[in-house]
Amino acid sequence: MTTQRTSGRRKQAMAAAAVVAALLTTAACGGGDSDGDKGSKTGAAGFDAANNKVAQASAAKKGGELKFGAAQDADSWDTTRGYYGMMWNFARYYSRQLVTNKTEPGKAGAELTPDLATGLAKITDDGKTYTYTLRDGITWEDGKPITSKDVKYGIERIWAQDVLSGGPTYIKEVLDPKGEYKGPYKDTSKDKLGLKAIETPDDKTIVFKLPKANSDFEEMLGLISGSPVRQDMDTKSKYQLKPFSSGPYKFQSYNPGKDLTLVRNENWKQASDPVRKAYPDKITIKFFSNANDLDQRLISGDLDLDLNQTGMSPQGRTIALKQHKANLDNPVSGYIRYATFPQSVKPFDNIHCRNAVIYGADHVSLQTARGGPVAGGDIGTNMLPPSVPGSEGQKYDPFELNGANKSGNVAKAKEELKACGKPDGFKTTIAVRNNKPVEVATAQSLQASLKKIGVNVEIDQYDGSQSSSVIGSPSNVKKKGYGIIIMGWGPDFPSVQGFGLPLWNSKYILESANNNFALINDKTIDGLFDQYVNTLDDSGKAKIATEINHKVMEGGYYLPFVFEKFLNWRSSRLANVYTTDGYSGMYDFVNLGLKSAK
Amino acid sequence: MLAYLIRRLFAAAVMLVVIVLVVFSIFFLFPKWAGVDVALSFVGKQADPAAVEGVRQKLGLGEPIYTQAWEFFKGIFAGRTYSGGGDVTNCPAPCFGYSFRTEQSVWPVLTDRLPVTLGLALGAAVLWLIFGLAAGVLSALKRGTLWDRTAMVVALAGVSLPIYFTGMLSLAIFVFGLKWFNGDYVPLEDSFSGWFGGMILPWITLAFLYAAMYARITRATMLEVLGEDYIRTARAKGLREQTVIGKHAMRSTMTPILTMLGMDLGALIGGAILTETTFSLPGLGQAVLNAIKTQDLPIILGVVLITSLAVLIANLVVDVMYAVIDPRVRLS
Amino acid sequence: MTELSKTGAAVGEPTSNSSAPSSFLEVRDLKVHFPTDDGLVKSVDGLSFQLEKGKTLGIVGESGSGKSVTSLGIMGLHTAGQYGKRKAQLSGEIWLDGTELLSADPDHVRKLRGRQMAMIFQDPLSALHPYYTIGQQIVEAYRIHHDVDKKTAKRRAVEMLDRVGIPQPDKRVDSYPHEFSGGMRQRAMIAMSLVNNPELLIADEPTTALDVTVQAQILDLIRDLQKEFGSAVIVITHDLGVVAELADDILVMYGGRCVERGPAEKVFYEPRHPYTWGLLGSMPRLDREQQERLIPVKGSPPSLINIPSGCAFNPRCPYADLPKDNVTRTVRPELAEVGSRHWAACHLGKEQRERIWTEEIAPKL
DSSP states (O other): OOHHHHHHHHHHHHHHHHHHHHHHHHHHHHHOOOBOTTOOTTOOOOTTTTSSSOBSGGGOBSOOEEEEEESSOOSOOSTTTOOSHHHHHHHTTTOOOSEEEOSOSBGGGGSEEESSBSSSOEEETTTTEEEEEBOSSOBOTTSOBOOHHHHHHHHHGGGOTTTSTTSOOHHHHHHOTTOOOOOGGGOOSTTSOOOTTEEEEETTEEEEEOSSOOTTHHHHHTSGGGOOOOGGGOOGGGGGGSOOOOSSEEEEEEETTTEEEEEEOTTOOGGGOSSOOOOOSEEEEEEOSOHHHHHHHHHHTSOSEESSOSOOOHHHHHHHHHHBGGGEEOOEEEEEEEEEOOTTSTTTTSHHHHHHHHHHSOHHHHHHHHTHHHHTEEEOOSSSOTTSTTOOGGGOOTTOTTSTTTTOOHHHHHHHHHHHTOTTOOEEEEEEETTOHHHHHHHHHHHHHHHTTTOEEEEEEEOGGGHHHHTSOHHHHHHHTEEEEEEEEOOSSSSHHHHHHHHHOGGGOOSSSOOOTTOOOOHHHHHHHHHHHTOOSHHHHHHHHHHHHHHHHHTTOEEEEEEEEOOEEOOTTEESBOEEGGGTTEEOGGGOEESSOO | OHHHHHHHHHHHHHHHHHHHHHHHIIIIIHHHHHTOOGGGGGSOSSOOHHHHHHHHHHTTTTSOHHHHHHHHHHHHHHOEEEEETTEEEEEOSSOOOEETTTTEEHHHHHHHHHHHHHHHHHHHHHHHHHHHHHHHHHHHHTTTSHHHHHHHHHHHHHHHSOHHHHHHHHIIIIIIISOSOOOOOOOTTTOHHHHHHHHHHHHHHHHHHHHHHHHHHHHHHHHHHHTSHHHHHHHHTTOOHHHIIIIIIHHHHHHHHHHHHHHHHHHHHTOOHHHHHHTTOOSHHHHHHHHHHTTOHHHHHHHHHHHHHHHHHHHHHHHHHHHHHOHHHHHO | OHHHHHTTOSOOOOOOOOSOOSSSEEEEEEEEEEEETTEEEEEEEEEEEEEOTTOEEEEEOOTTSSHHHHHHHHHTTTTTTOOSSOOOEEEEEEEETTEESSSSOHHHHHHHBTTTEEEEOSOHHHHSOTTSOHHHHHHHHHHHHSOOOHHHHHHHHHHHHHHTTOSSHHHHTTOOGGGSOHHHHHHHHHHHHHTTOOSEEEEESTTTTSOHHHHHHHHHHHHHHHHHHTOEEEEEESOHHHHHHHOSEEEEEETTEEEEEEEHHHHHHSOOSHHHHHHHHTOOOTTSOTTSOOOOOSSOOOOSSSOOSSSTTGGGOTTTTSSGGGHHHHSOOOOEEEETTEEEOOSSOHHHHHHIIIIIIGGGO
């Protein structure tokens, strides 16, 4: 791919956008009707008014059209195949699960609550049997009842990875670690319900039998991939074009990359659903190819919110912060942005050389490259996102990254270099995705600060869309000499397992699509994860999570940049709007309402 | 003339086949050299090697390139069936591939998006022809005057300013500032006025770039033509100056303009990527951009083919037009 | 004046009053100047002559002598199609059948073009529009001045093509210029010029682009047509041989001015200007074997921006030093009568010139 031209174009585009933004800012400033922090006559709730709390809770009316805009379409709208956080968030409009995240702001939003099931799992057999009973009155969009067999079939679809690739496979790994079941499409049993680990003694009961306990299993069932799918409505790979709805809305039309319209599912009954409020009559998504255009439309009020929830573009952010601050929220995203050091590349096999880089980096400059404290996030001091139980946030700062020497501790770095046997520094290469300008900027920042301690780095911008084969292949990493890899990671579900297992467990060192880039092979950490899955009480789980985080940090495998924050737009029309840790600081889509039905 | 046409059509068909082969080679061999596994980008975060293998099989990525190319050609005429993992996907003829990313046959995606791009390109072409030719002719006739210099400076600006800039500026002013348009694309079959309103800014933005180019070419060509002896002859006959310019001079000036127009339209039909991106028009350019972002090779291949086809057809049309305009071409 | 026309004279003495002359065409003190970045180009700088109907005037000179500029000036083609800032500057008077053209309404002059005065250009391939058929171009020329339908005009075009000797005119009328041979093209060009029976025909180097045998045919054609239509004809050429066959009178131009003029036989057999001698020397002659090489006029034509002072020809004139007091280099010679209706502009004495001609020049020709 033509890296140079793309970045040239991008620069041009950025420059152009900056000029336009400046023009708009000056033009609109003349009007003098900018909103303050504290809400305004235009109806905006105020800066951070919906961040971990509910804004305009009582203003929500039934009816109206809720308008999403997005620069990127979902990876798939198939409940089995979607992996994007925004897809999971949005999919609750048309799919229900046995249990789901609470529709509450902040931390509470990450807790589970019964949905199709009458209650949370009845866990027996030392955490190896989970039993649910289904509610009455739960129906598909054609009015037929949702049965336990539909739930089982929906979950079985995860096994058909060759057809339905892309989604999370936690449930499959827990229920069938040896991969004995071949999935419903190759299932020879008549009802295609051949998976032994799930039993459906009757239409209302579903029992999961785990070969080995996993204390996060219910979290996994709460993922969208735990949704029911009715066998006669399963169009296999084409299911993503029109999923059959179990929720309050159903697909009216979907043109990939163009638009998506949901309308009310008349067969959904409010009484059967303790979670969903279903305020609007219609929900639309329009996809834009120009992020600036999208932001402008948010600001102008044509759209209500960004489906992607990844923050506004730099230009839109500038305008919005100046004039419409009351429409913005600044939540923590749950993502950590970091650099990591593959131990296969010398001299990063030596912990002191890793530590030297961690100490030597200028953490303020890295934060600035990420977008500063507001759009980028707080300086990251460890590897457990603030939304995950067991996290200590910035209080745990073993390398004093946010301390007195936050602009780089040269003395300490030199000390570590000496201990590593490289007192004069060394040479290495940073691998960074070429399609993420912000990551390229952090790479450049890191390059500049490491120069001060004698570590000379080259920056290799690789094709970002191919990261799973470029940096996901340990042999390729070694061959290319990628001593530093710049990446980001967010939890699939808020637990140390949902965040760190693929990153830190030695079992997850894979030949391709590897995410344990540092090649951490630490018996202690592996052991802690094993202990974690068998611990059923929340405080015990949190304690282990803290411990794992400490072990990872002590190993010097990671240089965290920021606990990421976004700046997201919320239109003045929105009511009952709040961010939730259940979906990484995004607004909780499913219960958004409009102040007016028009 | 007919033999000539047949010969040209045949050459065009051969060209297309060559293009398909080249594009195939680029898309299927290049990742191999670069050590990139396309199948990997289809699976989730925790890739199960069996799943990767399954995807690879379904996509036919394991097959040798000539088999893939052959299947592709066959699919155009006979349709194709993809099967794997117990899932069967039909792609009826003309099958230009199947996008496993969006689970759509490529052909309907192309035919769905082509009208948008066609509307954009043709509408803009009308604008840029009118304004580009008018400005070019006036500049030629008023050579050296303030009008000429102003027009040429504006034209230079038009040629040099990126569409990102002019497009976003026009969006900022007319959509978000003055609110003259809402800037939304409305399909033509839904509402003519809605479509027209949504297309005006993209047309103007795109036309500005091209009008500038056409004005410069028109001016230069017109100046050259005005020096021709047959223009003097036309005047010596007693023709009115309007006739001399409008008929005798314009006809000759149009020859290079038409060549350019054919090429430009052909290329634009492949997707005015920048314009479509800036204005979020759901045309081929946007489709190919999305496809590049998501590594959706079948869509990219389809758009490349449509572009090549459009350029080839445009070439053919230009050549025929040439023969119509210039009788000297008909002989050879 | 009436006497002159009675005796068939085409060239008369320059007159200075601005009243309408009785001659069919009279040019008085015509100046055509072009402003350029380097200075003012004086392409024609004070030219006068008269021409009667039925007569032929040959204007002879090297390229750049101003002969073509003169013809375009008469046709009004310097002002038509002049765009931009730099326009040709014309002064003097051009009287055509009682109308002064330079001061006339340009649209009136336009209506005269093609109808009362027509022109044949040097290279018919470039002078005919390549994208239109011969017929279309003739029809257009006819219909500008005649309110007739296309059919009638086409019949007229076929008739004209026939008249100029094009075989199968009803077929050839639909041919394009590039489908014609050079000679045929020039015939077609002539047909187009004559389609409106113009009273004044200007032929600018009508045969230069053609080979020798075709040249003769075209010249015969022009002569025949002139007899038939009774037009006044100006033939512009650098080749004295061409005018020898056609012209009643000859005007020799040098550096934008007339240096000699008079009846053809006088200019040929008793030329009184060294430049004319040079031209005669450079003329290929069919009646003489070509043992001797052609003697071109030595040197190059003068710069029209800085025309040499005195006689414009003095830098190239082998006799420039003969007159006393360096007069050839300081005083511009005026036209003076050297014989009956025969003028030349030269500082050499009358006898001196007669002697040089008969003793030095004539024997070598």
